[in-house]
Structure formats: structure tokens, C-alpha cells
Amino acid sequence: MAVKELNDGRWIVYYRVPGKKSKKREYFGRGLEGQRKARQRDKDIGARKKRPSRPSTTPTFTELAKVYLLAKEGSMTDSTRDSTLYKLYGIVDPEIGGIPVGELTQHRVDQFVNKRLRTVKKTTVHRDLTVIQAILRWAVKRKYIAENPIDGYDMPVRDDQVIRPATIAEIKALLTHSPEHLKRVLTICAYTGARPGPVEVFSLKWGDVNWHDKTITVTQQKRAG
Known part of the structure; x- marks a missing residue:
């Protein structure tokens, strides 16, 4: 970052932008007023660069899942609870469990889906996503989060096998x-x-x-x- 007065009397602030080779320039007019604005802008840029990143204010998916399971404990059958626990902690948690819900994107879910589809059928992934969506929708209803970040996500088309019953x-x-x-x-x-x-x-x-x-x-x- 630097503040400089050009030959024509204009004051300028130039600084580097991540990912760009050339420096960015901002002009602030001439005279004392231009100088004041340029120095203030330079100060603001410096403060922004030094400011630590704010931690996410939304809970992680794992934190929501734990609260969800506690709330549903009395209404789940043993088999449903066991199946949900397996999906959450054996499959979902290692991939997206630690992500704050506010940072969970459809692109990140795409990565999870594509990885799962290498080893299981679309129907199984469909069930995984159904559990994820159920938790997020419940969290919105209970006001733990403001919105479901993957609402409207395109679920994989189920590919269930048609089982012919015995004659x-x-x-x-x-x-x-x-x-x-x-x-x-x-x-x-x-x-x-x-x-x-x-x-x-x-x-x-x-x-x-x-x-x-x-x-x-x-x-x-x-x-x-």
C-alpha cells in the first residue's frame, strides 16, 4: 500500500489485490481534501488486511445433528435411530460434519455425492441426502439456522432394483x-x-x-x- 501525489496534483492510493499481478489504483482528487481522503483510504485498507477473519456464527452440521437426535429420541424406533446414526457418523460426518452450516454450499454437497456414487447406488445416496435435508429443515423450523443452504438441491434419481416375487x-x-x-x-x-x-x-x-x-x-x- 502507498499514498502518492501525482505530477498533476491528484492523490492516489495503490495496493496489491490477491490473485492480481498489477496493483490496484484509486484516485482521490487534488489538494488537502484529496490528500485527506487518500490517507483515510490507505488506513482503512491496512486495518482490513490486519483484521482477523470472523468465526462463523452458524453451528456445524454435526452440532445440529446431535441436537436433532436428542429432540427425536422419543419418536424414533430403534432400527430408525441405528440407521440414522450410522449414516450421520459413519458417512456424512467425515465429509461435511465439521462445516458451519452457513458455509455449506451446493457445490460442497456435489463433491460428497460424487464421492459416494463411486461406491454405492444412487438410491443409497438419495437416502443419505434425505437424512441431511431432514436435519436442515428441522433446524430452520426450530430457528437454529435462518435458512436451509441446500434447499432445492437436485437429488439423484433413485435406481432401485425391481425384485420379482417368487411364484x-x-x-x-x-x-x-x-x-x-x-x-x-x-x-x-x-x-x-x-x-x-x-x-x-x-x-x-x-x-x-x-x-x-x-x-x-x-x-x-x-x-x-
Whole structure:
């Protein structure tokens, strides 16, 4: 930075701008008034360069996520909570968790999406973004943040596989050739749509069977992703 009087009597301030090779020049007229304005401008530029950057006043995404989970603790099923925790701390947090929400841009989310798409399907990324958007919209509603910085973000088009259910003939063939201990499981899956595995079918108890109404209540649900 420098203040200088030109040969024609005008006062000038010139200084360097980051990323530019040539110096920027600003002119402030002639005489004492021009000199005063030039020196004041020089002082302002110097103060601005020395001023430390202001910390962001918005919470990080991780901070919002923690508050969100606490608020939703009583309304989430165990499986939903486990799935959300896995997505947040295993997938989202390492990428954007430490970013103040006010600095979260759609470009930064693009980077997250493109990285995820190298290893998972679009449907999985769609679910990841659904969790992120749910937290940000909730935070706006609760006035933790003024606006959702990625509102209107274009979600990846889901690419779910179409699963063809087994035919009656295929089900009968499975039951015919299965050992006795598997026939009960296959029968329940075939006629109720419950998924085999520890979350749904294997978690059933006798108390879930209503002999009078001839119904079975699946108390837990597996969520994909």
C-alpha cells in the first residue's frame, strides 16, 4: 500500500489485490481534501488486511445433528435411530460434519455425492441426502439456522432394483425341498412379506401371534441403506 501525489496534483492510493499481478489504483482528487481522503483510504485498507477473519456464527452440521437426535429420541424406533446414526457418523460426518452450516454450499454437497456414487447406488445416496435435508429443515423450523443452504438441491434419481416375487410354484418347490426347521420361516415370509433375518422374522415371539384374529404382528422393520 502507498499514498502518492501525482505530477498533476491528484492523490492516489495503490495496493496489491490477491490473485492480481498489477496493483490496484484509486484516485482521490487534488489538494488537502484529496490528500485527506487518500490517507483515510490507505488506513482503512491496512486495518482490513490486519483484521482477523470472523468465526462463523452458524453451528456445524454435526452440532445440529446431535441436537436433532436428542429432540427425536422419543419418536424414533430403534432400527430408525441405528440407521440414522450410522449414516450421520459413519458417512456424512467425515465429509461435511465439521462445516458451519452457513458455509455449506451446493457445490460442497456435489463433491460428497460424487464421492459416494463411486461406491454405492444412487438410491443409497438419495437416502443419505434425505437424512441431511431432514436435519436442515428441522433446524430452520426450530430457528437454529435462518435458512436451509441446500434447499432445492437436485437429488439423484433413485435406481432401485425391481425384485420379482417368487411364484406359487417356486414357493411350493422351496417348501417341498426344505428341511423342517426352514419350512416355518419360508411359510411366514411367503404369506406375510416379512423379511428373513434377525430384524423381522427371527425377532418374532409367540406374543406377536394373534390366534383369534389369525394375524402376526411384525414389531420391528428392516430399513434398507
